[in-house]
Amino acid sequence: MKLVGAALIIFTAYLMGCQVCALYQRRVRYLEEIIMGLELFRAEVNYGLTPLPQAFQNIGKKFKNPVGSLFVDFSLSLLQGKGLSALECWRAVLEKRSSELALKDEQMEILERLGSTWGQGDKDGQRKQISLIQELLKHALEGARNERQKNDKLWKYLGLLGGVTVVLFLI
Amino acid sequence: MLDASIDIKKQICPFLAPKLRAIIEHLPYELLAKTEEIRLRFSRPLLICWAGGESYLGEDGPVAGPGEAYLLSGEDLRQTIELISSYSLYACEDEIRQGYLTIPGGHRVGLAGRVVLEKGTIKVIRDINSCNIRIARQVTGAGERVFPFLIDRRLGRIFHSLIISPPQGGKTTLLRDLARIISDGIGVLGQRGQKVGIVDERSEIAGCYRGVPQLDVGLRTDVLDACPKAEGIMLMLRSLSPQVIITDEIGREEDARAIEEAVHAGVTIIASAHGSSLEDIMHRPILRELLEKNYFERLVFLSNKRGPGTLEMIIEGERGLPLYSANTGGEL
Numbered sequence: 024m025k026l027v028g029a030a031l032i033i034f035t036a037y038l039m040g041c042q043v044c045a046l047y048q049r050r051v052r053y054l055e056e057i058i059m060g061l062e063l064f065r066a067e068v069n070y071g072l073t074p075l076p077q078a079f080q081n082i083g084k085k086f087k088n089p090v091g092s093l094f095v096d097f098s099l100s101l102l103q104g105k106g107l108s109a110l111e112c113w114r115a116v117l118e119k120r121s122s123e124l125a126l127k128d129e130q131m132e133i134l135e136r137l138g139s140t141w142g143q144g145d146k147d148g149q150r151k152q153i154s155l156i157q158e159l160l161k162h163a164l165e166g167a168r169n170e171r172q173k174n175d176k177l178w179k180y181l182g183l184l185g186g187v188t189v190v191l192f193l194i
Numbered sequence: 195m196l197d198a199s200i201d202i203k204k205q206i207c208p209f210l211a212p213k214l215r216a217i218i219e220h221l222p223y224e225l226l227a228k229t230e231e232i233r234l235r236f237s238r239p240l241l242i243c244w245a246g247g248e249s250y251l252g253e254d255g256p257v258a259g260p261g262e263a264y265l266l267s268g269e270d271l272r273q274t275i276e277l278i279s280s281y282s283l284y285a286c287e288d289e290i291r292q293g294y295l296t297i298p299g300g301h302r303v304g305l306a307g308r309v310v311l312e313k314g315t316i317k318v319i320r321d322i323n324s325c326n327i328r329i330a331r332q333v334t335g336a337g338e339r340v341f342p343f344l345i346d347r348r349l350g351r352i353f354h355s356l357i358i359s360p361p362q363g364g365k366t367t368l369l370r371d372l373a374r375i376i377s378d379g380i381g382v383l384g385q386r387g388q389k390v391g392i393v394d395e396r397s398e399i400a401g402c403y404r405g406v407p408q409l410d411v412g413l414r415t416d417v418l419d420a421c422p423k424a425e426g427i428m429l430m431l432r433s434l435s436p437q438v439i440i441t442d443e444i445g446r447e448e449d450a451r452a453i454e455e456a457v458h459a460g461v462t463i464i465a466s467a468h469g470s471s472l473e474d475i476m477h478r479p480i481l482r483e484l485l486e487k488n489y490f491e492r493l494v495f496l497s498n499k500r501g502p503g504t505l506e507m508i509i510e511g512e513r514g515l516p517l518y519s520a521n522t523g524g525e526l
Contacts, residue, residue, distance in 0.1 A: 074282035101281055106212040108273055109281045142281035145318045149284040 029194070033186035040182020046125060047171040053124055054164040056090040057134070058157055065153045068146055075109065075142050076101040089123035096120065113138035130167070133159045202226045205299040206327060211273035214240065217251055217264060225249070225256065229329060236271055236323040239263030245501060275322055278303050288420065291316050292396065300330040300401020300408030330401050332409045336364065336503055337371035341380070343508045343517055344372070344464075344492050352376060352388070352438055354457060354489055354511075357466040358475060359496035364503030365466040366398045366442055368496065370411060372464060373399065373440050377412020390415040391436030393426030399442060424448035427456055438462040450480045457489050470497065472509075488512045 060082050067078040076098040083094030093116060100112040107115075117134055126134070133156065140152035203226070207215045210232075217240065218232065231243040239260045240251040249256045250263035257263050278295050279286050289295050295303045307322035344353050359365045379387030394400050394417055400407035402419035411417065416434050418426045423441050427449075430436050439456055441449075444465045456463050469475045472493070476482050484490065488511060495506040508518040 068284045072285060074280040074285050076280060078282075104208040106208070106210070106215055106273065106277060108276055142276055142279065142283055144283060145287055145320075146284045 025194075029190040032190050032193075033183065036186025036189065037179065037182045040178040040180070040185070043178040043182075044171075044175050047167070047174050050126060050130070051164065051167045051171050053090055053126065054130065054160060054167055056086050057093075058160050058164065060086060060090065060094055061137075061153055061157050061160070065150055065157075068149050068153070089120050093117070093120045093124070109141035110138040113141060130160075130163045133163060202229060202329065205297075206232070206301065206329065209274065209277045209297055209303075209327075211270040211277070213264075214266075214270055214274065217253060217255075218242075221251070221255060230331070231329070232327040234266055234271060234274060234325040234327070236268060237265055240266060271322065271325065274325060275305075278325075287318055289397075290319050292420075293319070294396075296397050296401065296403050296408075298403045298408060300397075300403065302328045302330065302398070302401070304328065330409060333364075333367045333371065333503065334374070334410065335371065336367050337375050339505060340368065340494055340508065341372060341375050343494075346491075352462045352464075353491035354462055355464045355492040355494060356475075356481075356484075356490040356511075357464070357494045357496065358469045358472075359466070360470045360498065361468060362502055363470075363496045363498050365496060367503055368494070369440055369442055369464065369466055370399050370409060373415055374410050374412040376438050377414040387412070387414050388437040389435060391430040391434050391439045392417045393421055393423050393430060393439065393441040394419050395421060395423050395426070396442070399440065424452040427452035431456060431459055431461060436461055438464060440464045442466045443468065444484075445478060445480055447480055450484055453484065453489060454487075463489070471495070472514075485511070492517075 063082045063085070064078055067073045067082075073081070079094045079098035079101075083091045083096075083098065085091070086094065096116045096119065097113055100107070100116055101109065114135065117131070117138075121131060124131075136159075137156050140149070140156065143149065144152065203219055207219055210218060214234070218226075221229075221242075225242070228244040229242045230245060233241040233243065235241075240263060242249055242251060250260055251257065252262050253264050275283070278297055283290070286295055290305060293305055295305065297303060304326040305319055305322050306324040307319045310317045310320050344355050345351075346353055357365050357368055373390050373392055376388050377390040390412055392399050392411060392415060394402065397419055399409075400411045400415075400417040400419065401409045402417060405419050407415070407417050416430070416436065418429065421429070423444065424446070427439055427441065430439055439461055441463075442465065444450070444453065444467055453463050453465070467475060467478075467481055469478075469481075472495075475485065485493075490511040493509045493511055495508070497504045497506045499506075504520070505518070506520050507516060509516050
């Protein structure tokens with residue numbers, strides 16, 4: 024009986040460690056998806072035909088939540104016709120989705136910066152601005168990947184060891 | 195009759211910055227019903243204009259002088275442009291190059307600012323500091339008075355016609371209504387609907403928004419939006435089999451060649467040109483050539499003497515015989 028209890032405690036602690044790892048993995052995935060979404064938008068700008076709200080409606084459908092809903096929410100708030108600027112809409116949507124995105128502050132800051140580029144300037148200008156933000160995001164993605172690698176094993180071991188420690192105490 | 199049903203509150207206000215929207219929304223109905231233009235200029239008073247009048251607007255409605263009027267901020271203009279372009283200046287470059295944007299309802303927004311050139315032609319307008327929102331009002335029935343003069347009852351066809359008037363004289367309005375009448379057909383005159391093709395280089399006739407006509411141009415009408423006239427006419431002839439082609443403001447060499455082509459292909463041409471008299475037109479080489487070759491069988495002169503679209507005179511093209519004159523009080 025004691026043995027089963029100990030195994031349960033160790034297993035639970037291990038799972039908790041995995042949970043923390045998943046956060047790092049999610050961050051990487053979200054950043055990858057956002058970069059990909061921006062790439063799709065850049066293609067739309069190239070053809071110069073689809074207006075921003077429609078473009079993000081289409082792009083949003085291609086991704087899972089929360090990135091998909093981030094894009095779709097953005098397009099819906101633009102289409103609401105309340106007269107808000109693209110920057111205001113983007114900020115509001117980011118704030119609403121920030122807890123789900125679980126990005127670090129500096130990563131969120133890059134995303135916030137995107138707000139002031141939407142719909143500004145001609146084709147060339149828009150393309151350049153998107154590329155610039157993409158660069159920053161790629162940099163952030165690199166960091167997130169390193170972190171994931173570093174923390175992946177660390178947290179799993181920590182969970183395991185934590186569980187063992189608790190068990191030793193209890194025995 | 196002016197179509198007062200155009201609801202500025204519903205059609206224009208969603209495209210204005212919140213502050214401007216609040217001002218325009220609270221204007222009395224009588225004022226909105228006659229408003230033709232809303233002028234937005236950076237750090238200058240907000241102004242609305244109508245035929246023969248204008249009014250400065252303050253935060254609580256019309257005011258007496260520019261001193262009390264609401265001065266537009268850069269933010270107001272920026273927000274308005276953002277809304278008008280649907281947050282996508284990159285998608286409207288071609289239109290901006292022409293100096294305007296079209297919004298749903300066919301309303302046109304003229305733009306001014308700093309022009310960026312590329313190889314000597316306009317690439318884009320940046321730092322937009324002035325915007326003129328022109329409210330498109332369809333004047334249904336504008337062509338009913340003119341139309342009977344344009345039908346060849348003997349052969350049951352419509353004459354090649356040229357509509358001549360000074361700017362703001364109602365040319366485009368007349369063309370649009372003629373398109374509607376010809377396309378839908380008028381039973382009374384025994385005129386069945388005909389296939390009409392509109393080559394709308396400046397998106398003024400049909401007021402297209404993303405290619406869809408926003409004004410009534412008839413059931414059997416195809417519109418080539420933002421298409422250069424000469425190429426558009428040839429394209430129409432090749433693929434859309436129109437019986438009547440309608441286009442505005444002709445005057446370039448290639449327009450003349452395309453019109454010749456259409457006339458010889460048995461398609462009726464109805465076009466317009468700037469000018470206030472036959473002499474004006476005869477001074478322009480291309481139009482003079484077209485008239486001398488007798489391509490146009492009817493010339494319709496408009497003016498804005500008694501409001502836009504005042505019918506001045508209709509003459510028969512070949513011999514110059516007057517068929518209608520406002521001076522003598524009507525039909526001759």
